[in-house]
Amino acid sequence: MGTVTGAKAAYKRYQILALDDPTRDFTVTGNAPLKARAQAKGLIYGSSARYKDLIADPDLANELPVECNMLVPEWEMKWSAGDALLRPTPDRFDFTLADRMAEFAQHHQMLLRGHTLIWHLCVPSWFETGIHTDNAEQLLTQHIQTVAGRYAGKIHSWDVVNEAIEPRDGRSDGLRETLWLKCLGADYIDLAFRTAATADPDALLVYNDYGLEYDTFECEARRIAILKLLERLKAQGTPIHAVGLQSHLDGSETCFNAEKFRRFLSDIASLGLKILITELDVEDKNLPADVAVRDRIVASAYEDFLSVALDETAVIAVITWGLNDPYSWLAETSPRSDGLPIRPLPLDESLNRKLAWQAIARCFDQCPKR
Numbered sequence: 001m002g003t004v005t006g007a008k009a010a011y012k013r014y015q016i017l018a019l020d021d022p023t024r025d026f027t028v029t030g031n032a033p034l035k036a037r038a039q040a041k042g043l044i045y046g047s048s049a050r051y052k053d054l055i056a057d058p059d060l061a062n063e064l065p066v067e068c069n070m071l072v073p074e075w076e077m078k079w080s081a082g083d084a085l086l087r088p089t090p091d092r093f094d095f096t097l098a099d100r101m102a103e104f105a106q107h108h109q110m111l112l113r114g115h116t117l118i119w120h121l122c123v124p125s126w127f128e129t130g131i132h133t134d135n136a137e138q139l140l141t142q143h144i145q146t147v148a149g150r151y152a153g154k155i156h157s158w159d160v161v162n163e164a165i166e167p168r169d170g171r172s173d174g175l176r177e178t179l180w181l182k183c184l185g186a187d188y189i190d191l192a193f194r195t196a197a198t199a200d201p202d203a204l205l206v207y208n209d210y211g212l213e214y215d216t217f218e219c220e221a222r223r224i225a226i227l228k229l230l231e232r233l234k235a236q237g238t239p240i241h242a243v244g245l246q247s248h249l250d251g252s253e254t255c256f257n258a259e260k261f262r263r264f265l266s267d268i269a270s271l272g273l274k275i276l277i278t279e280l281d282v283e284d285k286n287l288p289a290d291v292a293v294r295d296r297i298v299a300s301a302y303e304d305f306l307s308v309a310l311d312e313t314a315v316i317a318v319i320t321w322g323l324n325d326p327y328s329w330l331a332e333t334s335p336r337s338d339g340l341p342i343r344p345l346p347l348d349e350s351l352n353r354k355l356a357w358q359a360i361a362r363c364f365d366q367c368p369k370r
């Protein structure tokens with residue numbers, strides 16, 4: 001048994017090493033920032049950020065509008081995340097931090113994405129005991145009317161519902177067993193979209209989810225479940241306009257299947273939906289320590305994935321989940337066992353462009369125009 005596990009680990013280590021191609025060319029023409037390259041193809045490039053980091057790090061605050069023409073508040077528009085508490089009590093909203101992010105975007109003429117109206121996570125402490133069958137509908141509609149209403153006209157797109165599928169939960173519709181589902185039934189998703197459409201008729205309304213990118217059993221089940229959900233929503237006339245594919249990639253994953261992913265994107269597009277790559281990053285936790293090797297594998301993962309994604313003209317935006325390495329959520333959730341700093345994003349700790357930046361730039365430069 002021990003030998004089998006040992007042999008498996010050795011094969012996996014070899015597979016990861018074999019991902020590195022030292023001759024691979026990441027050359028980029030010119031110095032234009034990512035947003036200009038994206039714009040030239042009718043695309044948007046953006047990043048998430050947290051208000052506390054923009055305040056603490058003026059260099060990041062300066063660089064963000066240089067590279068990006070879209071901003072996604074990573075905490076501030078959730079019900080509750082980090083030091084941001086939008087919904088302190090069932091009857092109160094605190095828009096202080098969300099407003100600062102909206103002002104930052106407006107000041108720098110960046111598009112603003114709303115993230116996220118309905119999610120089973122990032123809820124305040126009162127939520128679990130405060131939601132019941134008889135008040136859930138009012139909680140949901142009041143939240144969406146108030147939050148989407150406040151920023152109406154200023155939001156490019158709202159993640160109306162986030163991460164609502166979980167095939168492992170065993171339902172035939174593939175939906176995740178959440179308190180929203182328990183209190184309101186499967187139609188809570190339709191209700192959320194209809195309420196958002198009334199509160200902000202100009203925003204693109206998005207269903208956002210993760211774990212859809214690879215040729216694995218889990219991803220395949222999730223692709224089936226999301227397509228089923230989208231087909232159902234479209235058939236019943238729900239005002240849904242786009243799908244957000246989070247795309248948290250793993251640099252050590254060896255089973256990206258371009259053809260399967262291409263087909264999945266075209267299945268979404270054929271429902272008349274746009275696609276946004278909403279939270280792109282490449283985890284490097286299991287990659288070799290050597291920075292040159294690691295950066296090459298991370299950049300290859302970006303390019304292999306994005307070159308396929310951007311071939312599909314229904315894809316209208318690419319957002320990385322952070323712009324530079326130190327602020328990645330992975331620093332906390334997926335640190336390296338050797339203690340070295342992680343390198344999952346386009347820019348490094350000094351805001352220098354890495355191979356990952358070049359990989360993204362190349363994909364924008366080479367993709368078809370929309």
Ligand code: 9MR
Binds near residue numbers: 074075078210246329
């Ligand atoms: O990156 C976000 C991290 O800073 C927060 O602590 C966490 C909980 O609010 O959410 C992270 O962002 C998540 C996003 O909102 C939804 N998809 C998964 C992201 C990574 O966990």
